[in-house]
Amino acid sequence: MEVHVFSNSKRSAEWFDAIRRSKKHLLELHGYEELKAWTRQYAGSALIYVDILGLDEKEVGKLMRYLSSLGPISRKPNGNLLFGILDPKGALKDSAELFHFGAIDYIGKQLFASSLDTRRLDRAAGFAQNVLTRAVTSNGNGANHAELSETETGEPPKQSVGGIDFPQAVGMFDIRSVPAADSASYRYSGSDWSVIEPDTEYTFWFAFVSLNASRELAGQQSTGQSARLVGAFQEALDRYFGPSGGKIWMWKDFSGLMLFPFDGTAWAPVLAAYRFIMNQNLVNAEDLGLSVPISFQVALDIGNTTYREAGKTGTIISDSVNYIFHLGQKFAPHGSLTITSQIIPFLPERMTPLIVPMGKFEGRAVYRLRVPTPA
Amino acid sequence: MRVRNRLQNLCVRGLSQAMDVYTMSHLIRRMFPNYDLNERTGFPDSIPIPRKDAAAQIVEDCVNAGRMLEFVAMLIDVDRDGIMGRVYRVALLRKIVEEIVDEGYLYDAEKRRFVEDSVQQRTKNWGLLHEGEEYLFTFLRLDIVGNSTLVRSYSAEAIAQTYSDLRSIVQSIIEKRDGRVWSWEGDGGVCAFHGPGASNPASLCAMEILHELYLYNTLHCQLSEPLRVRIAVHNGNCEFHDAFEDIKSEVIKKLVDIESRFTDPYSVTVSKTAHSTLDAAISGYLSDFQPDSRNSLYRYSLKFEG
Numbered sequence: 001m002e003v004h005v006f007s008n009s010k011r012s013a014e015w016f017d018a019i020r021r022s023k024k025h026l027l028e029l030h031g032y033e034e035l036k037a038w039t040r041q042y043a044g045s046a047l048i049y050v051d052i053l054g055l056d057e058k059e060v061g062k063l064m065r066y067l068s069s070l071g072p073i074s075r076k077p078n079g080n081l082l083f084g085i086l087d088p089k090g091a092l093k094d095s096a097e098l099f100h101f102g103a104i105d106y107i108g109k110q111l112f113a114s115s116l117d118t119r120r121l122d123r124a125a126g127f128a129q130n131v132l133t134r135a136v137t138s139n140g141n142g143a144n145h146a147e148l149s150e151t152e153t154g155e156p157p158k159q160s161v162g163g164i165d166f167p168q169a170v171g172m173f174d175i176r177s178v179p180a181a182d183s184a185s186y187r188y189s190g191s192d193w194s195v196i197e198p199d200t201e202y203t204f205w206f207a208f209v210s211l212n213a214s215r216e217l218a219g220q221q222s223t224g225q226s227a228r229l230v231g232a233f234q235e236a237l238d239r240y241f242g243p244s245g246g247k248i249w250m251w252k253d254f255s256g257l258m259l260f261p262f263d264g265t266a267w268a269p270v271l272a273a274y275r276f277i278m279n280q281n282l283v284n285a286e287d288l289g290l291s292v293p294i295s296f297q298v299a300l301d302i303g304n305t306t307y308r309e310a311g312k313t314g315t316i317i318s319d320s321v322n323y324i325f326h327l328g329q330k331f332a333p334h335g336s337l338t339i340t341s342q343i344i345p346f347l348p349e350r351m352t353p354l355i356v357p358m359g360k361f362e363g364r365a366v367y368r369l370r371v372p373t374p375a
Numbered sequence: 376m377r378v379r380n381r382l383q384n385l386c387v388r389g390l391s392q393a394m395d396v397y398t399m400s401h402l403i404r405r406m407f408p409n410y411d412l413n414e415r416t417g418f419p420d421s422i423p424i425p426r427k428d429a430a431a432q433i434v435e436d437c438v439n440a441g442r443m444l445e446f447v448a449m450l451i452d453v454d455r456d457g458i459m460g461r462v463y464r465v466a467l468l469r470k471i472v473e474e475i476v477d478e479g480y481l482y483d484a485e486k487r488r489f490v491e492d493s494v495q496q497r498t499k500n501w502g503l504l505h506e507g508e509e510y511l512f513t514f515l516r517l518d519i520v521g522n523s524t525l526v527r528s529y530s531a532e533a534i535a536q537t538y539s540d541l542r543s544i545v546q547s548i549i550e551k552r553d554g555r556v557w558s559w560e561g562d563g564g565v566c567a568f569h570g571p572g573a574s575n576p577a578s579l580c581a582m583e584i585l586h587e588l589y590l591y592n593t594l595h596c597q598l599s600e601p602l603r604v605r606i607a608v609h610n611g612n613c614e615f616h617d618a619f620e621d622i623k624s625e626v627i628k629k630l631v632d633i634e635s636r637f638t639d640p641y642s643v644t645v646s647k648t649a650h651s652t653l654d655a656a657i658s659g660y661l662s663d664f665q666p667d668s669r670n671s672l673y674r675y676s677l678k679f680e681g
Contacts, residue, residue, distance in 0.1 A: 167680070
C-alpha cells in the first residue's frame with residue numbers, strides 16, 4: 001500500500017521510516033503545505049497520515065472537514081483516500097471525534113514516544129479496506145457495479161481480473177463514456193520504423209517513462225552511480241519496449257520520452273508498458289540491483305509530431321510532446337501506468353475492469369490501469 | 376562435448392609451454408585429487424617425465440573423463456591469477472577458447488566456467504554435468520491447480536492448447552535465466568538451475584511466471600476460469616541423471632512436499648534454505664510464514680491495491 005505522510009516535523013518523518021525499511025509499503029514524505037495540491041491531483045488509493053503539530057483547534061476542525069470530503073465516507077465517486085492523524089503532543093481533547101470524520105487511525109503522544117510497529121499499519125490498512133468495501137457497497141455507487149454479485153455466504157462480493165481478486169468492490173468503468181478518438185488527425189507512421197522519414201509529421205504512440213524518487217537518488221548517489229542506474233534502466237526499457245518498436249527519443253536526468261510507430265491497430269505499446277510496470281520488482285532486483293526498490297512511472301498517449309532523430313529534437317514544437325511531458329511530470333502518479341482517452345479504444349475488452357478514471361488534465365480525460373503488485 | 380584433435384593438440388602445447396611438470400602435476404590435482412602423473416604416463420619415479428608427455432597425458436585424461444571444459448576454465452584462471460603468486464602465461468589460450476566457442480560454448484567470466492551458447496544448443500546438463508555426480512541445484516516445481524477438474528470440464532483441444540501455452544510461458548522464462556526444464560508431465564513440471572547463486576534466477580523465474588500467467592489469464596486464456604498454478608522453489612545437493620526418473624533425491628521430495636502441502640493457489644513458496652541464499656533485492660518481496668512448527672517458508676503472490 002502507498003503511505004503518504006504530510007508533516008513539517010523532521011522527527012515525525014523519521015518516526016515513519018520503519019515503513020520504508022519494512023519494504024511492505026511504499027512511503028513518501030511531503031510537507032504539510034503540499035496536502036491540498038497533492039490530494040487534488042491524486043486519484044489512486046493510499047493511506048495518508050497528516051501531522052497536526054502546531055495547528056489550533058479551529059484549524060484542526062477545518063482540516064478534518066477537508067479530509068472527510070476525500071475519504072471513504074465521502075459521497076464522491078473516487079473518495080478512496082484513507083487517512084490517519086498524527087498528534088505528537090497529544091493536543092486533541094476528543095480523539096474519537098476524528099473517526100466520526102472518517103479517520104481510520106490516530107497516533108497520539110504515547111504511541112509516538114515509542115517506535116512504529118509496522119504491524120499496526122497493516123492492521124490499520126486492513127480496517128480501512130473493510131470500511132471502503134462497506135462504503136462502496138452501501139452508498140448507492142453499487143448501482144453501477146454490473147459485475148457484482150452476492151456470495152452464498154453473504155460476504156462482500158468479489159471481483160477479479162486474471163484470477164486476482166480486487167480487495168474491495170470497485171465501480172466498473174463504462175467504456176462507452178469515452179469519446180471516439182479523433183482519427184481524422186492521424187498521420188499513420190506504420191507498423192515499424194521503415195517508412196518514417198526525418199522532418200515529416202507522423203502520429204506516434206508516446207510513452208513518458210520515469211525512474212521515481214529522483215530527488216532522493218540525486219542526494220544519495222554519486223554522479224557515476226546515477227549514470228549507471230539510468231543506463232541500466234534504459235537497457236531494461238529497450239528490452240521491454242524494443243520488441244513493440246519503442247525507441248528512447250528524448251532523455252533528461254531520470255525520465256524521458258519513448259516513441260513507437262502507430263499503424264492505428266496494434267496495441268503492443270500498452271501491453272509492453274503494462275508488463276513493465278507490473279515487473280517493476282523484477283527490474284529493480286535483476287537489472288538495477290537495488291535492494292530498496294525505486295518505483296517507475298509510465299504515461300501513454302497518442303499524438304502527432306515532426307520526427308527527427310534522437311539528439312536532434314531541440315527545435316521540435318509539438319503540442320503532443322508538451323502534453324505528454326506535462327502529464328508525466330505533473331499528474332501521473334508514481335508506480336503507475338497512466339493513459340489518456342486516446343488509448344482507451346485500443347484496449348482489449350478484457351482489460352476494461354482495470355480502467356480507473358483520474359479526472360481531467362489540461363482538458364483531456366486521463367485514466368490509470370490497475371496493475372497487480374506483490375502481496 | 377566433442378573434443379577435436381586440434382583442440383586437444385592446442386591444449387597440450389599450451390600446457391607444456393606454460394609450466395613445468397611439477398606444476399602441471401600440482402595443477403591437475405585440483406580436478407583429480409589423487410592424480411599420479413608417473414602412474415598415468417608409465418614413467419618410473421626415477422626418470423623425469425618430458426613436459427610434452429606429461430601435458431599429453433593430462434589432456435587425454437581430461438578428455439576421457441569428459442572434463443575438458445573444466446580443464447580449460449582452470450587454464451584461464453591460471454593465466455589470469457597465476458599459481459601460488461607466480462604468473463603462468465598460457466600462450467595459446469585464445470586459440471583454445473576459440474575452438475571451444477566453435478563447439479557452442481561461451482566463457483562466463485563471472486561464474487568462471489564455460490556455459491552453453493543458448494543460441495546454438497541447450498542440453499539438460501548445460502554441457503557440463505556428469506551422470507551420477509552430485510551438484511548443488513535450485514529446483515522450481517510448478518503444478519496446475521485442479522488439473523483433474525479442468526480436464527473433466529473442458530474439451531481436450533481447449534485443455535491441450537491452454538497447457539501448451541503454459542509450458543511455452545514457463546520454458547521461455549526459465550531458459551532466459553539459464554535454467555532447464557527437466558521434466559514436464561502435462562499439468563506441471565520441474566525445472567533446474569545449477570550453481571551456488573541459482574536460487575536468485577529460480578525465484579525470479581517463479582515470480583515472473585506468476586506475472587505472465589496473470590497476463591495470460593487476463594488476455595488469452597480460452598477457459599472460462601483463470602488457470603492457477605502452485606510454484607515451489609527449493610535447493611540442495613542432488614545427483615545429476617540425464618533421465619529425470621532416475622533422480623532419487625531428498626531435495627526433490629521436499630520440493631514436492633512444499634508445493635503440494637504448503638503452497639496456496641496462484642502463489643510461490645520458497646524454502647528456508649533457498650531463501651537464505653537470495654539477494655536482499657529479491658528476498659524483500661517475500662513474506663515469511665510458518666505452516667507448522669517444523670517449517671519456515673516464504674511466500675510470493677500478487678494482489679490489487681484498492
